[in-house]
Amino acid sequence: MNHTRPAGALASSPLSLEDIGDCILFARPRLLGDIVFTLPALELFARHFPRVKVAYLTEPPFVDLVRIFPHVHEVLVMDRRPGPVSLAAFRRRIRHLGCRVAVDFHSGPHSALLTRISGVPHRIGYRSRNRNWAYTRLTARHPHRAPRHSVANQVRLLEHLGIPHRPIPAYPRIPMKKQSGRNRIAFDPHRVVVHVGAGNRFRIWNESHFHALVKGLVDKGLHVALTGHSPAERTTAAGLAARYPLDDLTGKLSMPSTIYLVAASGLYIGADSGPLHLASLTETPLVALYGPSLPAVSGPWRNRNVTILQTQLPCRPCSQRRCRYDTIRCMQEITPHDVLQAAYQYIS
Known part of the structure; x- marks a missing residue:
């Protein structure tokens, strides 16, 4: 029929x-x-x-x-x-x-x-x-x-x-393929994975903020691993790697490998972007930076071990086509101090 x-x-x-x-x-x-x-x-x-x-x-x-x-x-x-x-x-x-x-x-x-x-x-x-x-x-x-x-x-x-839309399940468990040799990512509870970019310029954190964040993490004796893919992210990572002892993995990881890296680490820090949502597929704590977008619409689909940092500017959310302040205040007013204090809740 x-x-x-x-x-x-x-x-x-x-x-x-x-x-x-x-x-x-x-x-x-x-x-x-x-x-x-x-x-x-x-x-x-x-x-x-x-x-x-x-x-x-x-x-x-x-x-x-x-x-x-x-x-x-x-x-x-x-x-x-x-x-x-x-x-x-x-x-x-x-x-x-x-x-x-x-x-x-x-x-x-x-x-x-x-x-x-x-x-x-x-x-x-x-x-x-x-x-x-x-x-x-x-x-x-x-x-x-x-x-x-x-x-x-x-x-x-x-x-x-015929499927009811409530209740909505959590993310299913992603199978972690056993790795060996050079590809093996060892578990390190003191490793902090930092994504040094975002999907568009309206979600990108100030480069000087990244320097202050990485310095604060390194000074605490934590191991920092930088991730990203775009040319701009690689440039930012290269500048950080020239000043601080860290692992620059930008441009070197596939999407599954990024998940494995985060799963084997103690913390993930990043803005609202694709890598943040890859990280949310793990059980690793997240510190997420939200500027023009709203966590209620695009936040990590999990509640446990997630800290979201955002400002309360009246212009949020916006179309992410232009900024009335030109400086992307919603991102830049999230300070390195705020991020470090959130990070120290999970890792020391």
Whole structure:
């Protein structure tokens, strides 16, 4: 029996197990933190449909990460600007897997097009002004004015599968692959992992603040490991490594290796960015710096051993396109002293 509705229709009754079939497609092409935020939805789906295989569509930079996600049976990779050959191969692969439902956690232009091209009969996404044509079932992205965490927002998409969106589970345990030789990361309770950057300039801490922070940690006899990937982060790390005894690991770690490093350390310090959410997959204490964004929307999805530092400026949250103060006050007014005092709660 065909229960497919016209594109953009609001469906009142959930899909049946017959509708779902043997395989489901989840899509979240990017970004790092947003991909991590889909993990509770994957966990919730696996609890309700343990025999249904999960295919996960993402972009090349995140493949190694998604491959270690629990409950994911196959990772599908698509470039941001795929050609006709890649799109045709993608559609054939979806047909071979037998996916009958697609859940687009992003619902942006790129993922909406891929979801529609997949040929899957039941396509779930967020209601928008100009992409409802890609989906057969829609969910309002912001049903209430109060801030809603991204994890909660993504879990709501599963209501179309008959899965209640509450309670929302914690992150599932990430399997830690046993490492050996050069790749082995030894456990060090006195190691502090510091991410020396952020996803955009509106979340970046002042470089002089990083110097004061690292000096304070080193003076306490703690071991500092710097992480990051971008050219700007590597430059900042090089300047710190020239002045203080530390491990500069910027540009040297994969996403899974970053998780292993944090799990083997005593503390993680960083701004709201993808690496912070990788760190939140561990049990290691976190000190998180929040400027233009709100923890209620994008904070670490865990409560234990998390300290969030933020200012109370009236301009927060903002669009992160321009700053009325030009100096990104919401980040720069978080002082090294504040961060060090938070760090000393967890490590000494």
